Amino acid sequence: MDYKNAGVDIEAGYKSVELMKEHIKKTMRPEVLTNIGGFSGAFSMSKFKDMENPTLVSGTDGVGTKLKLAFILDKHDTVGIDCVAMCVNDIACAGGEPLFFLDYIACGKNCPEKIAAIVSGVAEGCVQSEAALIGGETAEMPGFYPVDEYDLAGFAVGVVDEKDLITGKELQAGDVLLGIASSGVHSNGFSLVRKVFSMDKETLDTYHEELGKTLGEALLAPTKIYVKTLRGIKEAGVRVKGCSHITGGGFYENIPRMLPDGVRAVIKKDSYEVPAVFRLLAKEGNIAEEMMYNTYNMGIGMVVAVKPEDVKTAQEAIAAAGETSYIIGQIENGEKGVTLC
Numbered sequence: 001m002d003y004k005n006a007g008v009d010i011e012a013g014y015k016s017v018e019l020m021k022e023h024i025k026k027t028m029r030p031e032v033l034t035n036i037g038g039f040s041g042a043f044s045m046s047k048f049k050d051m052e053n054p055t056l057v058s059g060t061d062g063v064g065t066k067l068k069l070a071f072i073l074d075k076h077d078t079v080g081i082d083c084v085a086m087c088v089n090d091i092a093c094a095g096g097e098p099l100f101f102l103d104y105i106a107c108g109k110n111c112p113e114k115i116a117a118i119v120s121g122v123a124e125g126c127v128q129s130e131a132a133l134i135g136g137e138t139a140e141m142p143g144f145y146p147v148d149e150y151d152l153a154g155f156a157v158g159v160v161d162e163k164d165l166i167t168g169k170e171l172q173a174g175d176v177l178l179g180i181a182s183s184g185v186h187s188n189g190f191s192l193v194r195k196v197f198s199m200d201k202e203t204l205d206t207y208h209e210e211l212g213k214t215l216g217e218a219l220l221a222p223t224k225i226y227v228k229t230l231r232g233i234k235e236a237g238v239r240v241k242g243c244s245h246i247t248g249g250g251f252y253e254n255i256p257r258m259l260p261d262g263v264r265a266v267i268k269k270d271s272y273e274v275p276a277v278f279r280l281l282a283k284e285g286n287i288a289e290e291m292m293y294n295t296y297n298m299g300i301g302m303v304v305a306v307k308p309e310d311v312k313t314a315q316e317a318i319a320a321a322g323e324t325s326y327i328i329g330q331i332e333n334g335e336k337g338v339t340l341c
Contacts, residue, residue: 019116041134080121182301196285
């Protein structure tokens with residue numbers, strides 16, 4: 001008896017690391033001090049030296065049951081983008097710059113090519129957010145996970161000068177809410193998605209005219225990363241007063257998280273067109289509108305609050321970053337919360 005007969009293939013692990021290296025190299029930053037494959041990742045603090053009061057910000061998350069679609073479609077090169085996005089968007093939401101990322105993959109059987117495909121997506125997410133992929137772990141766990149399934153999670157660390165933290169404390173009536181478009185469902189609410197649509201290859205490979213693509217392509221579209229967009233707003237001289245990453249819990253849970261006591265967000269639902277994938281989901285699942293806004297991003301992946309006089313500059317910066325924005329509402333005096341009208 002040996003470890004391989006017990007279900008853990010050490011040689012496959014070595015091969016996975018070798019296949020990963022070409023993707024990981026794309027994410028390197030000058031501050032990275034260690035080589036790929038070490039026991040830990042070292043990152044120089046030289047990035048912080050010119051800040052008045054450098055402050056670390058961090059985020060951790062996974063991809064959730066969206067992975068089930070990747071299993072069915074045997075497409076594993078985009079879920080890594082989702083994993084990075086879920087972490088770095090939260091860091092950017094606080095005004096921070098992501099510095100480095102670590103991933104964790106747990107699988108029933110280590111298939112080096114599949115693991116490398118997953119990591120290629122992680123690396124692409126790191127490239128998009130300019131975070132270095134400085135470490136990770138691939139755990140082969142036979143008997144715990146089915147041989148053809150895996151879980152994926154990650155952890156990111158960023159930095160911001162304390163004076164540039166986005167806290168929402170200065171929000172006041174009259175501030176304008178800008179919504180930055182999402183790429184689709186992103187990485188939340190897939191347990192409900194999987195109840196609405198049959199989770200089989202035939203269903204997911206079905207082309208829908210209103211989507212302009214197959215259902216699987218629409219649902220598996222990777223989460224948009226907003227790091228460079230938010231940086232562009234800052235570099236344009238606009239102070240983002242509040243910021244909300246619209247993830248699980250949709251509008252009703254996430255927007256109040258950026259609000260101080262005494263003000264509420266008022267969102268106009270007709271200020272932009274809800275993407276077709278959400279309309280199809282609501283129709284096929286007979287899901288009430290309130291539940292949709294309480295579960296999904298409904299086409300808005302990030303909400304930023306700015307002064308009225310900064311709206312034009314902010315929208316120009318968002319457009320320059322290649323993203324689409326809408327004026328979706330404003331801040332009003334009242335009980336802390338959100339009104340959709």
